[in-house]
Amino acid sequence: MNExxxxxxxxRDQAFVLSDWLYQVMFQSDDLQGIVHDRAVWSPIYAISGTLDKTLSDIFMPDYRPHLEAAKERLRADLYGGADESTAPCQDTTDAPQAHQIERGTTGNHGESNQGQ
Incomplete structure (x- = not known):
């Protein structure tokens, strides 16, 4: 099959924060199975994680934690208009209307997917 x-x-901030989260889930907490029950999904997760690890020099910086926290703050400000709030998966997202738009791909460049480029 030719896919x-x-x-x-x-x-860069999105990639850096996602890379850290994937590392935490996959290697620190060993909870990938608890979060992603279908092992078929693991293949793209490992591909994304490996690509991020090979691409990001930020993960090897001595000031990793402060750099990561700054990236998280910038992303939160972008999502929530400067408010320092985050939304847990089970929380109501009516406070953050952009979150719904991002899920549907209708606002900004928050990880656009380009098929067939």
Whole structure:
């Protein structure tokens, strides 16, 4: 089967924060199985994680934690208009209307997917 590749674009901050989260879930907490029950999904998760690890020099910086926290703050400000709030998966997202738009791909460049480029 000849599958067409899909390109996903992330900002450096998005990639850095996602890389850290994936590392925490996959290697620190060993909770990937608890979060992702279908092992077929693990293949793209490992592909994304590996690509981020090879691409990001930020993960090797001596000031990793402060750099990560600054990236998180910038992303929160972008999502929530400067408010320092985050939304847990089970929380009501009516406070953050952009979150719904992002899930549907209708606002900004928050990780646009470009099929077939």
């Amino acid at each position: 067409q590749a899909i390109t996903i674009e992330l900002t």
